[in-house]
Amino acid sequence: MGLQAVIGCDGVHSVVAQWLGLAAPRGTGRSAIRGLGFFPDGHGYEMAIQQFISTGDLAPDFPPEFKEVVRRSDLSTLSWVTLHFRSPWSVLVCPARRGCVTVAGDAFHPMTPDLGQGGGIALEDAVVLARCLARAGSARETEEGMAQYVAARRWRAAAVIMASFFSGFVQQASGGPLTRLVKLI
């Protein structure tokens, strides 16, 4: 029988992470709505991220580009998610591998989207995990490779979770600073 391994890439509410005993993701009290605006003839906008910040109204003063993107959004593409993250402390100490079972991407280290890095970090996981498992020829070597992968990824993931959280912390004013710090840890 060939080597067997399980890599849980099942997102923020991962059942594999639960099975491994990772701490449950924490809610931020924030949510995000995403959608796709369709511009069949091209949008002509500069290729740059733009951020518009407002509180508690329907953004009447936002620039026309913003309103045009919203107007062109197809309702069928809209999605709403509550934002979760795993505490960086628990990512540093969690049992992210048991035997030949591990997790990657949001299943391992969900983070707030304030830096837009969650998907990038998930791809990094894939590269590092592939390198660590490339020469595994036995169950023991697979376990060792996964252990190397977890050790290599913990600090990087915890650092980006923190950076993302603090980026959101600066951008969003609600909640006192101490409240938010306690939430992070």
Ligand SMILES: Cc1cc2nc3c(=O)[nH]c(=O)nc-3n(C[C@H](O)[C@H](O)[C@H](O)COP(=O)(O)OP(=O)(O)OC[C@H]3O[C@@H](n4cnc5c(N)ncnc54)[C@H](O)[C@@H]3O)c2cc1C
């Ligand atoms: C609002 C918002 C904006 C973001 N912006 C960016 C950005 O600009 N750049 C960036 O890099 N990242 C961004 N991210 C983060 C990015 O979306 C995630 O980090 C990335 O999708 C994680 O990929 P993943 O494959 O680990 O998990 P997911 O994309 O969540 O994929 C998990 C998959 O597993 C499946 N699944 C779940 N449970 C089971 C099960 N029991 N059995 C079988 N399948 C299952 C799900 O259906 C899903 O297809 C953003 C996130 C949010 C919420």
